[in-house]
Structures are given as C-alpha cells and as structure tokens.
Amino acid sequence: MSKIEYSVDSEVAKKIHDLLQPTLVELIDIALTGKQLHWTIIGQRFKDVHEHLDEIIDSVRVHSDDIAEYITTVGQIPDGTAGTVAKGRPFEDVPIESIDVEDVLNYTAQMLKTASQNIRGRIDAADIDPVGQDHLIQTAATLDKHLWMISASR
Numbered sequence: 001m002s003k004i005e006y007s008v009d010s011e012v013a014k015k016i017h018d019l020l021q022p023t024l025v026e027l028i029d030i031a032l033t034g035k036q037l038h039w040t041i042i043g044q045r046f047k048d049v050h051e052h053l054d055e056i057i058d059s060v061r062v063h064s065d066d067i068a069e070y071i072t073t074v075g076q077i078p079d080g081t082a083g084t085v086a087k088g089r090p091f092e093d094v095p096i097e098s099i100d101v102e103d104v105l106n107y108t109a110q111m112l113k114t115a116s117q118n119i120r121g122r123i124d125a126a127d128i129d130p131v132g133q134d135h136l137i138q139t140a141a142t143l144d145k146h147l148w149m150i151s152a153s154r
Contacts, residue, residue: 017076027064
C-alpha cells in the first residue's frame with residue numbers, strides 16, 4: 001500500500017474537515033435543489049432564470065469538488081453521499097411541482113444567503129489552516145455574487 005504524505009498536522013486536518021464537511025453538504029444540496037428548480041420553473045423570464053440556475057449549479061459543483069478534494073488532500077475523508085446530504089442540509093424541501101419564477105428566485109436567494117452565512121460562521125475558526133480557510137472565503141464570495149444577481153432579478 002502506498003504511503004501518502006500530508007503537509008497538515010492530523011489534529012488540524014480533523015478540525016478543518018469538521019469545518020469544510022458541512023460546506024460540502026450545503027453545496028451538494030444547492031446543486032441538487034438548483035437542478036430541481038431548473039427543471040420545474042415556469043413563468044415570465046423562464047429562460048433567463050433557467051439558464052442562471054445552471055450557472056449557479058456549475059459554480060457550486062466546482063467549489064464542492066475543490067472542497068472535497070482538499071479534505072482528502074489533508075488526509076481526511078469527505079462525505080458527499082445522499083444520506084449525509086439529506087441529514088445535514090439546512091434548507092427546506094422544494095415542492096415537486098411546477099414552480100413560478102418568483103418563487104424560484106426567492107427560494108434560491110434564501111438558499112444562497114443561508115449557505116453563505118453558515119460558511120462565514122466557519123471562516124474565523126478555519127484560521128488554523130489558511131488554505132482551508134481560503135476555500136471557505138472563495139466559496140462564500142461566489143455564493144454572495146450569485147445572491148446579488150438572483151436578488152437583483154426579483
């Protein structure tokens with residue numbers, strides 16, 4: 001078996017895992033819920049919001065992959081399984097029906113805001129590892145940009 005070298009102390013790695021793991025869950029849930037909204041949106045401005053949801057989904061998937069890989073990079077195991085995401089998600093379920101554009105915008109804005117606020121709450125504690133902290137900062141910045149754009153669309 002190969003021996004993998006890590007540059008981060010195991011205690012720090014465990015702490016950073018505990019800060020990044022909930023962010024991973026939130027990002028996976030945003031991507032999944034975003035797709036559900038993308039498929040069921042109806043109403044005025046359908047096309048614009050439909051396509052914007054894809055942009056949001058693509059960017060959160062990139063961040064979730066980066067965070068999961070960083071968790072692995074420090075010697076921990078990320079958990080993006082459906083069961084873990086279902087247990088750890090802070091968002092309400094969306095109805096499984098056609099959803100008006102305004103409701104999609106409102107739900108998406110609330111989801112982005114909640115996730116960004118949760119991530120911001122983890123940033124200070126992540127100062128034990130500036131690289132892990134940077135992942136949180138960059139993710140919050142991306143979510144805030146999408147929140148601004150979605151909010152401006154309402």
